[in-house]
Amino acid sequence: MTHPDVRRVVIVGAGHGGANVAALLRQHGYDGTITLVGDETVWPYQRPPLSKDYLKGAMSDDDLLIKPKDFYAEQRIDIRFGDGVQVVDTSARTVTLGGGEVIGYDALVIATGAAARQLPVDGADLEGVHYLRNHDDALRLGNATVPGARLVIVGGGYVGLEVAASARHLGAAAVVLEREDRALARVAGADLAGFLAGYHAERGTRICTSADVVRLDGDEAGKVTAVVLADGTRHECDAVLVGVGAIARTEIAEAAGIACDGGVLVDEQGLTSVAGVYAVGDVTRRPLDHFPGRHRLESIPSAVEQAKQVVGHILGEAARPHEVPWFWSDQYDLKIKIAGLVGFADRAVLRGDPASGKFAVFHLSGDAVVAVETVNSAPEFMVAKKLIASSAHVDAAQLADPSVSLRDLVS
Numbered sequence: 001m002t003h004p005d006v007r008r009v010v011i012v013g014a015g016h017g018g019a020n021v022a023a024l025l026r027q028h029g030y031d032g033t034i035t036l037v038g039d040e041t042v043w044p045y046q047r048p049p050l051s052k053d054y055l056k057g058a059m060s061d062d063d064l065l066i067k068p069k070d071f072y073a074e075q076r077i078d079i080r081f082g083d084g085v086q087v088v089d090t091s092a093r094t095v096t097l098g099g100g101e102v103i104g105y106d107a108l109v110i111a112t113g114a115a116a117r118q119l120p121v122d123g124a125d126l127e128g129v130h131y132l133r134n135h136d137d138a139l140r141l142g143n144a145t146v147p148g149a150r151l152v153i154v155g156g157g158y159v160g161l162e163v164a165a166s167a168r169h170l171g172a173a174a175v176v177l178e179r180e181d182r183a184l185a186r187v188a189g190a191d192l193a194g195f196l197a198g199y200h201a202e203r204g205t206r207i208c209t210s211a212d213v214v215r216l217d218g219d220e221a222g223k224v225t226a227v228v229l230a231d232g233t234r235h236e237c238d239a240v241l242v243g244v245g246a247i248a249r250t251e252i253a254e255a256a257g258i259a260c261d262g263g264v265l266v267d268e269q270g271l272t273s274v275a276g277v278y279a280v281g282d283v284t285r286r287p288l289d290h291f292p293g294r295h296r297l298e299s300i301p302s303a304v305e306q307a308k309q310v311v312g313h314i315l316g317e318a319a320r321p322h323e324v325p326w327f328w329s330d331q332y333d334l335k336i337k338i339a340g341l342v343g344f345a346d347r348a349v350l351r352g353d354p355a356s357g358k359f360a361v362f363h364l365s366g367d368a369v370v371a372v373e374t375v376n377s378a379p380e381f382m383v384a385k386k387l388i389a390s391s392a393h394v395d396a397a398q399l400a401d402p403s404v405s406l407r408d409l410v411s
Contacts, residue, residue, distance in 0.1 A: 005106060006032060006106040006107045006314050007032040007033065007106055008032060008033045008035075008104055008105050008106045008107075009021075009022075009025060009030070009032060009033070009034050009035070009105065009106070009107045009108075009109065009314065010035045010037065010095055010103055010104075010105035010107075010108050010109070011034070011035065011036045011037065011108075011109045011111060012037050012084075012085045012088070012095065012108065012109065012110050012111060012112060012252065013037070013038065013109075013110065013111030013112040013113055013281070013283075014036050014037065014038025014040070014044045014079075014081065014111075015038075015044065015047065015111060015113050015281060015282075015303070016044075016046070016047070016066065016281065016300050016303045016304060017109075017111035017113075017280035017281030017282075017303035017304070017306060017307055018036060018038070018044070018109065018111035018280070018281070019036065019044040019066045019067065020066075020303065020304050020307035020308075021109050021111065021280060021307045021310055021311060022034050022036045022072075022075075022077045023067060023071075023075070023077075024307055024308060024311040025311050025314070025315075026075045026076070026077070028311055028312075028315055029315075030311075030314070030315060032106075033076075033078065034075075034076070034077045034078065035077075035078045035079075035080065035103055035105075036072070036077055036078070036079050036080070037079075037080045037081075037083070037084060037085050037095070037097065037103075038079075038080070038081045038082070038084065039082065039083070039084030039085075039098075040081065040082065040134060040135065040136075041081055041082035042061075042081070042135050043065055043069050043081070044065065044066045044067065045061075045064040045065050045066060045135060046064055046065075046066055046300075047133075047134075047300075048300060048328075049063075049064060050132060050134075050135070050137070050138040051132055051138075051159050051162040051163050051166060052162055052165075052166060052330050053330075054138055054142075055138055055141065055142050055145065055163065055166045055170075056166050056169050056170060057142070057170075061135075064135070080097060080101075083097045083098050083099050083101070084097065084098055085097055085098075085252060086098050086252075087252075087255070087256075088108065088110075088252055088253070088255070088256040088258075088277075089256070090108075090256050090257065090258070090274045090276070090277060092104075093105050093106065093108070093276065095108065105276070106276065107276055107277075107278065107314050108276060108277045108278065109270075109277075109278045109279065109280060109310060110252065110253055110258075110264060110272070110277065110278070110279040110280075110283060111279065111280050111281045111283065111303075112249040112250075112252060112253075112283045113248075113249055113281055113282045113283055114133075114246035114247060114248050114249055114282040114283060114298065115133065115246060115247050115249050116131035116132070116133045116242065116243075116245075116246055116247075117244050117245040117246055117247050118131075118242070119154060119213065119216075119242045119244060121213055121214055121215050121216060122215040122216070123215050123216030123217060123218060123224065124216060124242070126216055126218040126222055126223060126224040127218070127221075127222050127223045127224065128144065128218075128223050128224040128237075128238065128239045128240060129216065129224050129239075129240045129242060130144065130239060130240065130241045130242065131241070131242050131243075132159060132163065132241060132243065133246070141163070141239075141241060144238065144239035145163075145166070145167050145170050145172045145239070146170065146171070146172065147170065147171030147172065148171065148172065148173075149167075149172040149173070149238045149239060150172070150173045150175075150236060150237045150238045150239075151163075151164075151167050151172050151173065151174050151175070151237065151238070151239050151240070151241060152174075152175045152177065152227045152235050152237040152239075152240050152241075153174060153175065153176045153177065153240075153241045153243060154177050154213055154227065154240060154241070154242045154243065154244060155176075155177075155178065155241075155242065155243035155244040155245070156176050156177070156178030156180070156182075156183035156184060156185075156207060156209070157183075157184060157186070157187060157243055157244075157245070158184065158187065158329045159243040160176055160178075160183075160241070160243040161176065161183065161184070161196060161200060161329070161331055162329060162330070162331055163241055163243070164176055164200060164205045165200070165203075165205075165331040165332050167205075168203055168204055168205060169332075173204070174204070174205045174206070175205070175206045175207075175208065175235055175237075176200070176205060176206065176207045176208065177208050177211040177213060177227065177229070177235065178207065178208065178209045178210075178211060179210070179211060179212055179213070180209065180210070181209050181210055182194070182197070182209055183196065183197050183207055183209065184196065187342075188338075188342065188373060189342050189345075189348050189361055189363060189373055190348075191348060191350055191354070191361045191373075192336075192361055192373040192375070195354045195359075195375065196331065196334075196336075199331070199332065199334065200331075203332065208233075208235075211229050211233075212229055212230040212231075213227055213228070213229060213230075214228055214229060214230050215228045216228070216240060217234075224237060224239065224240050225237065227240060246282065246298060248260075248262065248263040248264070248282065248283045248284075248285075248296060249283055250263060250264055250283060253272070253279065253283075256274070256277075257274065258272045258273055258274050258277060258279075259272065259273035261285065262285055262296060263283055263284050263285035263294075263296040264279040264283050264284050264285070265284075265285055265294065266278070266279050266280075266284045266285070266286050266306075267287065268286075268287055268309065268319050268322070269309045269310065269312065269313040269319050270284070270286075270306050270309050270310040270313065271313065278310045278313070278314075280303055280306035280307050280310055281302070281303035281306065282296070282297075282298050282303065284296065284306065286302075286306065287322075288322055288325060288341075289321060289322040289324075289389075290324070290340075290370070290388060290389075290391060291325075291340075291341050291344055291370075295325075295341070297325055299325060299326070299327050301323065301325070301326050301327070302325055305322070305323045308320065324339050324340060324385045324388045324389050325339070325340065325341065326338060326339040326340075326381075326385065327339075333357075334357070334375055334376060335375070335376050335378075336373070336374065336375055337373075337374045337377075337378070337381040338371065338372065338373050338374070339371060339372050339381060339384050339385045339388060340363065340369070340370050340371030340372060340384070340385075340388045341370065341371055342363050342370075342371045342373070344363075344365055344370045344371070345363030345364055345365050345370050345371055346364070346365055346366070347363075347364050347396075348361050348362070348363050348364075349361070349362045349363075349364060349396050349399050349400050350362075350400060351380060351399060351400055351401075351402060352377065352380075352402060354375070357375065357376055358375060358376040358377055359374075359375055359377060360372055360373065360374040360375070360377045360380035360381070360384070361373045361374075362380075362384060362394075362399050364394070364396065366393075367393040367394060367395075367396070368391055368392065368393050368394075369384060369387040369388055369392060369394060369399075370388060371384075371388070372384030372385075372388075379406065380406060383406040383407070383409065387409065392409070394409050395409075
């Protein structure tokens with residue numbers, strides 16, 4: 001099936017969002033042309049394992065692939081890897097690649113993702129300073145994370161903690177420097193953050209909070225040797241990972257006159273401010289059911305859900321309800337899953353004992369569940385997603401009582 005007005009789809013960006021748009025179009029019977037453009041030379045791959053199993057050497061390059069290499073030819077998806085889009089002309093409905101090739105489209109999907117936020121201090125350009133956004137970054141970081149190496153991680157977010165766990169697994173020393181007064185200050189509740197900080201400390205990772213990095217020092221050869229804090233503390237090192245957030249890659253969209261504000265602005269089905277142009281994934285700021293405003297989610301489930309919405313619109317289907325946003329992280333033997341948005345809560349309810357390594361923190365706004373953070377607790381995660389999706393009101397005392405079945409809380 002092909003919408004009569006959409007014979008040519010061009011997808012800019014070959015990460016999870018872009019690759020899933022291409023695959024889902026064929027899965028749902030689209031028989032027009034599909035061109036998938038990526039600026040990396042490697043086949044579309046999963047990014048979450050870069051800080052975990054891939055960094056530890058437990059996954060190969062083939063394991064990392066989103067789809068097998070022969071999938072794209074079998075599905076008649078025209079690929080352009082290593083030659084990214086430089087210009088989008090929304091009037092002519094064309095894109096121009098770096099090598100000069102011009103490709104026309106009826107529907108354009110922008111899936112350019114996000115770039116690592118740079119560390120704005122002297123010495124940030126020294127050899128041995130790493131960021132982790134792509135496959136090549138992971139290879140370089142892996143080469144530096146060897147037994148006995150001293151790794152300093154600037155930024156105590158999820159990526160920083162995941163890399164710290166991987167580094168300890170590989171026999172390297174890890175120090176995490178966080179500018180805020182606790183790890184995960186912007187993305188997690190205090191209960192989960194405190195538990196994870198203690199778990200890492202027990203396994204040899206130093207987490208230093210209220211740590212304001214002012215410069216990086218290097219040797220005569222230009223290689224990083226220390227991270228220096230505002231109070232004069234020096235952390236000697238062999239390598240540095242900077243993990244201080246990411247910025248949406250909106251340059252192409254902005255140059256094309258597409259509305260952006262901290263990301264490409266899209267509606268419920270991924271439509272931008274320009275007709276025929278969609279956007280998905282980390283580059284977007286999108287609306288969500290149950291949460292007012294627009295949100296930029298760095299989340300594979302969000303990118304895949306948006307891909308489904310975009311494909312549905314291209315094929316002329318009605319909009320689907322939004323999925324509850326969710327995220328995950330693996331650290332040591334901990335399976336961490338989060339649903340909803342913690343920032344919309346006004347109180348937290350703990351269910352289970354963190355000392356057991358298995359618990360959940362429910363986040364409520366009034367009596368309504370708006371988020372959950374779980375550690376090795378898949379049932380609590382699944383129930384909480386249903387509670388959030390249904391805007392259910394719960395009794396906090398029952399929620400905290402492990403003897404009360406969670407099934408009884410779901411109407």
